[in-house]
Amino acid sequence: MNWSGLPPDLDSWAHMLLYLFATVIVLICVYTARHYCFTVNRVLGKQRHPYIDIDTADWPAVTVLIAAHNEEAVIADAMQALLDVDYPEGKLRIVPVNDRSSDRTREIIDNFTERHPGRIFPFHRSSGKPGKAAALKDAMQFVGSEVFLVFDADYIPGRALVRELVAAFFDPEVGSVMGRVVPLNVGRGLLTRLLDLERSGGYQVDQQARMNLRLVPQYGGTVAGVRKAALQEIGGWNINTLAEDTDLTFRLLLAGWKTVYMNRAECYEEVPERWPVRVRQIMRWAKGHNQAMFQYGIKLLRRKGVNLIERLDGLLLLGVYAMGPVLLLGWLLAVVLFYSGAQIGGGVAILALAAFTTLGNFAAFYEIAAAVRLDGSRLRIRLLPLTLFGFTVSVVSVSRAAWEQLATAVFGKELVWHKTERTRMAPAALAHAPLAAGQPEAKTI
Amino acid sequence: MTLLAPLTLAAATGLMAAAPLLPAGLELRNREEACPLPIRTDNGHAENFARAFAASLEPFAAEMEKCAATGEVAVVFRRDGSRVLLVAGDSSLEQMDAAGSKDVTAIAFCGSHIAMPAGRGFTADAYFSGDLETRSQCAFRGLFCRGSASLGPFTRVARWVHAGGTLRAGEYSALFGRASAGESISLGMACRFGRLHAPVIQVGLDEVPLLRRPSQFPGRSIMDLKLGRVMASGDFRLDCGDVLQGHVIAAGSVRVSAGSSILGSIKSHHNAHIGAGCEIQGAVVSSAALHISGGSHIRGPVIAEKELDIGAATQIGSPDAPTSVSAPRIRIAPGCVVYGTLWAREGGLVEAEL
Numbered sequence: 030m031n032w033s034g035l036p037p038d039l040d041s042w043a044h045m046l047l048y049l050f051a052t053v054i055v056l057i058c059v060y061t062a063r064h065y066c067f068t069v070n071r072v073l074g075k076q077r078h079p080y081i082d083i084d085t086a087d088w089p090a091v092t093v094l095i096a097a098h099n100e101e102a103v104i105a106d107a108m109q110a111l112l113d114v115d116y117p118e119g120k121l122r123i124v125p126v127n128d129r130s131s132d133r134t135r136e137i138i139d140n141f142t143e144r145h146p147g148r149i150f151p152f153h154r155s156s157g158k159p160g161k162a163a164a165l166k167d168a169m170q171f172v173g174s175e176v177f178l179v180f181d182a183d184y185i186p187g188r189a190l191v192r193e194l195v196a197a198f199f200d201p202e203v204g205s206v207m208g209r210v211v212p213l214n215v216g217r218g219l220l221t222r223l224l225d226l227e228r229s230g231g232y233q234v235d236q237q238a239r240m241n242l243r244l245v246p247q248y249g250g251t252v253a254g255v256r257k258a259a260l261q262e263i264g265g266w267n268i269n270t271l272a273e274d275t276d277l278t279f280r281l282l283l284a285g286w287k288t289v290y291m292n293r294a295e296c297y298e299e300v301p302e303r304w305p306v307r308v309r310q311i312m313r314w315a316k317g318h319n320q321a322m323f324q325y326g327i328k329l330l331r332r333k334g335v336n337l338i339e340r341l342d343g344l345l346l347l348g349v350y351a352m353g354p355v356l357l358l359g360w361l362l363a364v365v366l367f368y369s370g371a372q373i374g375g376g377v378a379i380l381a382l383a384a385f386t387t388l389g390n391f392a393a394f395y396e397i398a399a400a401v402r403l404d405g406s407r408l409r410i411r412l413l414p415l416t417l418f419g420f421t422v423s424v425v426s427v428s429r430a431a432w433e434q435l436a437t438a439v440f441g442k443e444l445v446w447h448k449t450e451r452t453r454m455a456p457a458a459l460a461h462a463p464l465a466a467g468q469p470e471a472k473t474i
Numbered sequence: 475m476t477l478l479a480p481l482t483l484a485a486a487t488g489l490m491a492a493a494p495l496l497p498a499g500l501e502l503r504n505r506e507e508a509c510p511l512p513i514r515t516d517n518g519h520a521e522n523f524a525r526a527f528a529a530s531l532e533p534f535a536a537e538m539e540k541c542a543a544t545g546e547v548a549v550v551f552r553r554d555g556s557r558v559l560l561v562a563g564d565s566s567l568e569q570m571d572a573a574g575s576k577d578v579t580a581i582a583f584c585g586s587h588i589a590m591p592a593g594r595g596f597t598a599d600a601y602f603s604g605d606l607e608t609r610s611q612c613a614f615r616g617l618f619c620r621g622s623a624s625l626g627p628f629t630r631v632a633r634w635v636h637a638g639g640t641l642r643a644g645e646y647s648a649l650f651g652r653a654s655a656g657e658s659i660s661l662g663m664a665c666r667f668g669r670l671h672a673p674v675i676q677v678g679l680d681e682v683p684l685l686r687r688p689s690q691f692p693g694r695s696i697m698d699l700k701l702g703r704v705m706a707s708g709d710f711r712l713d714c715g716d717v718l719q720g721h722v723i724a725a726g727s728v729r730v731s732a733g734s735s736i737l738g739s740i741k742s743h744h745n746a747h748i749g750a751g752c753e754i755q756g757a758v759v760s761s762a763a764l765h766i767s768g769g770s771h772i773r774g775p776v777i778a779e780k781e782l783d784i785g786a787a788t789q790i791g792s793p794d795a796p797t798s799v800s801a802p803r804i805r806i807a808p809g810c811v812v813y814g815t816l817w818a819r820e821g822g823l824v825e826a827e828l
Binding site (some may be wrong): 037077079080082083084085086087088089090115173175176187188189190192193195196198199200201202211212213214215216223225229243258285293295296297334336404406408409411412413414416423 | 494495497500501502505506508510511513514515516517518520521563618635669671682688695696697698700703707721722723725738739740756757759761773774775777779788791795796797798800814815817819
């Protein structure tokens, strides 16, 4: 490698940039390979659904926590759907966690409680630290069962969902379980349609491939379940994090508990309809994820009880949101190095650069394309080129989040929880949800 | 000329860049799939297909009663326009043949007891308003029987079968797809099966044996209990007659020797072997193959990600706590009893001999 015409003192700087660029390329290639492995496994590999056939059992008592903060538009749908699930009635306890709501959320919850005595046990939280993790921590006093599920207020579970999630806990190694999230308000605009594709890729391919390969499926914080004994063993909810889900996944993993993913345990959710809301949401996820990366990355690498492949996958999972700024840095370095006259020699280097500029940027879209095919829809795939736009917004947002996080660490400010805005006009949105093909029974929610 | 060239170049480049976005633009404009993906909304019960079929015939209850009373073959039409043949009883089979059943999508037998001669085959789903008894080598596509159904040897059911009372499958029968019963299912020797669900599933038995050992935790699911965990980084072995309270999780294989008891569940990342006469109060989950020797009793779900081999006189679940048994391939010996669900994803087989 050489530069023509650069003074010697700048030459060492240029070399350093080149090595940095090479590191970025290697990282991108690692994630590219990861995406392709997942996609190929999902399309061609053997699928693991070990608990899906447990349809009859001596079902345990279950508590369902519904995290709600100003959710008047959606909370009624969630509670009604949970009242209709197919689970032994005396064993299901629904606890709406009304976290300092200032709208009609409390009124709606109390109305349901009155109409369904002995089934709904509301927890109205009027003070304390804001944030979902803090609210869930306070709500644990209402959890008398050994297994509890967590739903956000905009989620609408199907009839078999509670049973499907609980079934995994018959495996004594399972500490938490995650179901699949399916956007309900897809047709509201370009953003919702792009998020629909993104969710497909994330769950249908990414999470299920990790389940197939016995890696680290992620507990996603909603449409999810936790074993209370496991939570107690790791010290309960961490209220100092913005992503209690990622935090929990890794603390459980370090303590020898598994998180499993149930692709057929599907649940509708409402995705953001406005770009600013989406940007805030992904920035919060990025900050929380990065927090977990710094807290558990080294611990995971050193943890002997976790097998090597889980440790590696866990590290890559922790680094997902850090790749946003890394990618931006790569693009910047590519431009700088190009105009500084850098010559990258060697076939491998050229190949790596080609991978970075082409396949590396498209691996995630390949995953989405595979997911759409697996979902059996024909026309959604047409929107795939537009996901580049969503991807760019995400990369910039995630990079901004990382920058803010850095500044926060330097200036010692506390990270703030931003609630995701809801736009559903309850309960009419449900009327547009189609029935699953081949399902013999009509939807009752 | 000088302006036209760059403009043409810009337009051509713009068109080429926009071309891949054309399908996206069309989909955004036409919104052909701008609706949520369908998710599972049913309760997932095994008998759903059969019950949906029975429900589709409910509007013809009066016609069925009339058919049973007059003994005449009749044709009715469902909402989707498909034809349903109503037949009074086994004495009307000849009439049914004469009427022709090629274009019908369902046949409803309206008598209280139907005796089906050997070798009968139905390409349409069949409904029986009473009991059904078949001779050997009958074949059904889908079969709903409001009473009890006794299927003769070598009977084949391709998609689903449900009996409101008991469902008996003779030797060498094959119940592909879903089979369910309101009271019990009894499988003869060398039967093949897919998904079975009933309060009691007996394999090669006429009588249900009494529950040998009572539950250690009556009225409570194993998941309701706070139990410790024994973590083995390699293989785990429990010696003969030992009793262990707590869950067992092994990164390697698990071997529970004869006569042992575990008051908890077992998870094995490799093969697992449950010895003869063992008592497991919780679930048994194996990431590979699982062998259960004869005379054991497992109260919780039994899951194997590869093969599952169940020895004679094994009891899984109990009348007060039915459970699920699942694996891609299951071999089960005569003399076993399963309370709840027995589900072989790829294929299950009852062994031909004890």
